[in-house]
Amino acid sequence: LGGTGLTFDLVVLPHQIPRAIALADLAPDVQFVLDHCGVPDIKGNAEHPWREHMSEIARRPNVMAKVSGVVAYADPGSWTVETLRPYVEHTIGAFGWDRVVWGSDWPVCTLGGGLSTWVAATHALLSGCGISERDGLLSGNARRLWRLK
Template sequence: MIIDSHQHFWIFDPARDTWMTDNSIRRNFLPADLAPVLEANGVNGCVAVQADQSEAETDFLLQLAAEDDFIKGVVGWVDLRSPNVTERLAHFSQYPLLKGVRHIVQGEPDKEFLLREDFGRGIAALKQFDLAYDILIYPHQLPAAVAFAKKFPEQRFVVDHLAKPDFETGELKGWEQHIRALGAMPHVHCKLSGMVTEADLQNWQQEDFIPFLNVALEAFGPGRLMFGSDWPVCLMAASYPQVKQIVTDYIATLSAAEQAQIMGGNAAAFYKLI
């Protein structure tokens, strides 16, 4: 089974979605748009990940997942800094399709946001509800992410988009050190996703990603990596087949079992989709 571990849906709102500066994604993207794309690419299901920091976004994604069974799980948003975070998590735990939560930490000016005491209390509450947490950061936030992951050794974490290294320049220094530190912790996983939009949008080549993929594979091994398309954000730079091919070509020399893990088995186990 092939599972896309990372994609988004939205009803475009120009007042809210100011980060969408590329015309290719400034429109609605809903399950009816993705279903034929997944079918054409042999993908059996997906995980819908929040793109807006509101409980309304979580409700929206859960409703879509309830209506379309190819959406196998949802990574929503709850204010993990809130004093009543446990109450809000309890509310959403009534929906079995909620598999995890995410905060857009990459947008926080504090490079040590992950280490905030109030945020940490929210993270500590996730285990009670058996929810995963997606780490969305930029490379300058990686040192805090390493310390963060060490603080919560029993929490399931996954790093989105390889922590967005600079594929355009190919600079590995710094990023590699911290990715290897995260990979040394068995409760931390990593998504092979979001690469094309961190490269030269118009002129990227598959070879641009190989040094970074080599580090990720060595750091996490085939048992803790998962394919994700980042559709429809990826459309700014590549088609769905192109994004998928970057990963399938890279892992082609691995065993069939290892390829199956990366292309779906790991996501199913990590998010408890089955």
């Protein structure tokens, strides 16, 4: 993919993030997008080693993160915004507001309640952030990453 201007989405489980790191290191001229906040085990309340792996992959300037569909990894009958918050906030904190994009992950997000539920949860998660941060996550960063008008 080097030199094509195309991006490569990384859809990996937490224990596979070290392999994604190795790939990003081998191809520094390729822009990678780590999907679904690195697929954390939210239902199992497992932040480790996911948390450490996310911090490490975020050190690669050629990797961005997609905040997408994490409701599919939570308990569909009991998750709340606060259940998702540590995972989304760690992802944004590790990558920074300028290296995260939002995604619906539709139709997979229906496993956790549906698209409108995920959109509402996203807005609740972003309620305390600034307008430029929110706009970057929801559209500006994607426009820049994929050179959209």
